[in-house]
Amino acid sequence: MEGKLIIFSAPSGAGKTTIVKYLLAKHPEKISFSISASTRVPREGEVNGKDYYFISQEEFLHRIAKKEFIEFEEVYSGTFYGTLRSEVERIWATGKHVIFDIDVEGGLHLKRKFGEQALAIFVQPPSLEVLEERLRGRGTDSEEKLQERITKAQKELQYADRFDVILNNDDLNKACATAEQLMVDFLSEKNN
Numbered sequence: 001m002e003g004k005l006i007i008f009s010a011p012s013g014a015g016k017t018t019i020v021k022y023l024l025a026k027h028p029e030k031i032s033f034s035i036s037a038s039t040r041v042p043r044e045g046e047v048n049g050k051d052y053y054f055i056s057q058e059e060f061l062h063r064i065a066k067k068e069f070i071e072f073e074e075v076y077s078g079t080f081y082g083t084l085r086s087e088v089e090r091i092w093a094t095g096k097h098v099i100f101d102i103d104v105e106g107g108l109h110l111k112r113k114f115g116e117q118a119l120a121i122f123v124q125p126p127s128l129e130v131l132e133e134r135l136r137g138r139g140t141d142s143e144e145k146l147q148e149r150i151t152k153a154q155k156e157l158q159y160a161d162r163f164d165v166i167l168n169n170d171d172l173n174k175a176c177a178t179a180e181q182l183m184v185d186f187l188s189e190k191n192n
């Protein structure tokens with residue numbers, strides 16, 4: 001059985017992981033997280049097979065060759081991320097819908113591929129300055145990586161209007177409540 005796809009995309013630091021985690025905690029019976037494969041080094045507290053499937057670049061390239069990805073990207077120089085077909089099928093087989101935390105290009109790629117079966121939400125930070133503050137506050141990236149994320153964010157913000165919905169994440173509680181409503185409405189639509 002095929003379910004639906006709920007896609008959250010945004011520049012790094014906009015708050016998509018926080019919002020996705022909120023929805024997963026609140027609706028575990030409806031949705032399940034698409035665990036991406038990544039060649040990134042795990043952050044403090046991240047668990048292999050829960051946050052990501054952390055794999056080597058060699059294995060990633062091998063899986064590209066075997067056509068195991070629905071989409072993949074070199075999101076930051078030298079770091080690959082990708083959605084495994086097996087992951088989406090595994091979740092659908094449990095009767096749940098799939099929720100994604102994925103970069104802007106990847107989100108648009110999935111939307112193009114799945115059309116009405118997917119809801120693509122762009123999480124909009126109040127400003128680039130606030131985005132930078134949030135990234136610094138999170139404290140997970142070196143100055144170099146932070147600058148790379150901010151440069152990429154400037155480009156990504158221009159793609160917001162290609163998404164089905166733009167979700168403002170100024171007040172986190174409001175953003176979570178709106179995201180929940182959007183999701184519940186979309187999942188209750190029958191004809192897609």
Ligand SMILES: Nc1nc2c(ncn2[C@@H]2O[C@H](COP(=O)(O)OP(=O)(O)O)[C@@H](O)[C@H]2O)c(=O)[nH]1
Nearest residue numbers: 012013036072073075081082083101102103106
């Ligand atoms: N295209 C694509 N992007 C992904 C995938 N998984 C994660 N990403 C994105 O890669 C970027 C980097 O993720 P991460 O290193 O976890 O840091 P974050 O930016 O703080 O969430 C984020 O924009 C993620 O949403 C994937 O499977 N495909």
Ligand SMILES: Nc1ncnc2c1ncn2[C@@H]1O[C@H](COP(=O)(O)OP(=O)(O)O)[C@@H](O)[C@H]1O
Nearest residue numbers: 012013014015016017018134138169170171172
């Ligand atoms: N509305 C908000 N107001 C203030 N801080 C926020 C808000 N949303 C998220 N954050 C914080 O900003 C940082 C980046 O959020 P995160 O969810 O990791 O973003 P992303 O997954 O888009 O990179 C985290 O430290 C998070 O707690």
